[in-house]
Amino acid sequence: xxxxxxxxxxxxxxxxxxxxxxxxxxxxxxxxxxxxxxxxxxxxxxxxxxxxxxxxxxxxxxxxxxxxxxxxxxxxxxxxxxxxxxxxxxxxxxxxxxxxxxxxxxxxxxxxxxxxxxxxxxxxxxxxxxxxxxxxxxxxxxxxxxxxxxxxxxxxxxxxxxxxxxxxxxxxxxxxxxxxxxxxxxxxxxxxxxxxxxxxxxxxxxxxxxxxxxxxxxxxxxxxxxxxxxxxxxxxxxxxxxxxxxxxxxxxxxxxxxxxxxxxxxxxxxxxxxxxxxx
Ligand code: DGL
Numbered sequence: 001x002x003x004x005x006x007x008x009x010x011x012x013x014x015x016x017x018x019x020x021x022x023x024x025x026x027x028x029x030x031x032x033x034x035x036x037x038x039x040x041x042x043x044x045x046x047x048x049x050x051x052x053x054x055x056x057x058x059x060x061x062x063x064x065x066x067x068x069x070x071x072x073x074x075x076x077x078x079x080x081x082x083x084x085x086x087x088x089x090x091x092x093x094x095x096x097x098x099x100x101x102x103x104x105x106x107x108x109x110x111x112x113x114x115x116x117x118x119x120x121x122x123x124x125x126x127x128x129x130x131x132x133x134x135x136x137x138x139x140x141x142x143x144x145x146x147x148x149x150x151x152x153x154x155x156x157x158x159x160x161x162x163x164x165x166x167x168x169x170x171x172x173x174x175x176x177x178x179x180x181x182x183x184x185x186x187x188x189x190x191x192x193x194x195x196x197x198x199x200x201x202x203x204x205x206x207x208x209x210x211x212x213x214x215x216x217x218x219x220x221x222x223x224x225x226x227x228x229x230x231x232x233x234x235x236x237x238x239x240x241x242x243x244x245x246x247x248x249x250x251x252x253x254x255x256x257x258x259x260x261x262x263x264x265x266x267x268x269x270x271x272x273x274x275x276x277x278x279x
Contacts, residue, residue, distance in 0.1 A: 001235040004029035004247070005226065006066035008056050011039035011152045011252065012260045013197030014072025017096070019265065020219035021070065022246070024227045027237040029245045031064055032072075033275060036252025040148040041075040042117025042195070049079040049119065057084055059279045061091065067235050068092040070226055074116060074194050074218075078123035092229035098194030099216040100129055104137040106214060107190040111138045113178045113209075116194030118143040140178045140188060146170055148197040155256040171205050181209040193217045200264065249275035 007014055007021065011034050021030060033056055035041075041049045053076045060066045069091055071077045071084070077095030084093055098120065103112045120126050121143045130139060147170045153163035180187045191213055193199055199217045206215060230236045237244070248271050250257040261267040 001067050003065045003067035004031040005068045006031050006060035007070040007072050008033040009073040010041040011036040012155050016196050016199035017072045017219035020223040024223035027244050032248045034250040036250050039152045042119045042148055046079040049076050053080040055279055071095045072196055075119040078120050078125040094226045096218050096222055098192045099218050103190045103192050103216055104133050107137050109187050109189045111188045113188040113191040114141045114194050115144050118145050142174050142178050144174050151197040155260045156253050167201055171208055175208050181213050183212050191215045246271055248272045251275040251277050
């Protein structure tokens, strides 16, 4: 089936899941929507995020005819995945949630750090996930207000230098607030990146918390789940269907999207375009 898979996030964050999606789905058309004009979602409340998610999905379904949707945003998944699934019962929809379950399996010290947006950590969905893992690990949950926005700003040529400094300061402040990192008893040895934006600053974070600390994100399992859903729907494209396309749209700064696409995905500027601002 030639229709694209729609992928969206509040901004550039969900692009961090694109390499895993592309690897698992080499023949699919991918259509990414960066809602950068409305970023960040994490501090705007559930109603706002739900309205944005429904508006974007409606547009992707009606105008672009997507055959599946990946909500490449932990905050939007927490606030809105149930509403999306009940509005589009026929559409395969995959959401992202912070990798607490794998972290509980992998930790050796039993202490796991979780960085996510305020919206994610205060959501019912996240609290249920945390409760379901009670006794399996000691989770240190850190909301990170301002971090996704600073990362978003660091993609824009005009604000890049200052935003990188803000990102670094916030990473230092939030990691200090979580306590000691390392592999000794009582230290945090596993860190969940519970927001797709944070994957882009993993190198900086790793320098702060130490190379021994394992950082976990969710692109890979989400890509596998998307593939499984398309397989069971019988809508997977094959090499015989022709070359796969990747199109990235933003309602924010085009140069910022182009820079991110070039730097992280090795995609040229011709893959990027402005989205319909009326959505
Ligand atoms: N990248 C998103 C997430 O995974 C949202 C960040 C934000 O807009 O606050 O949570």
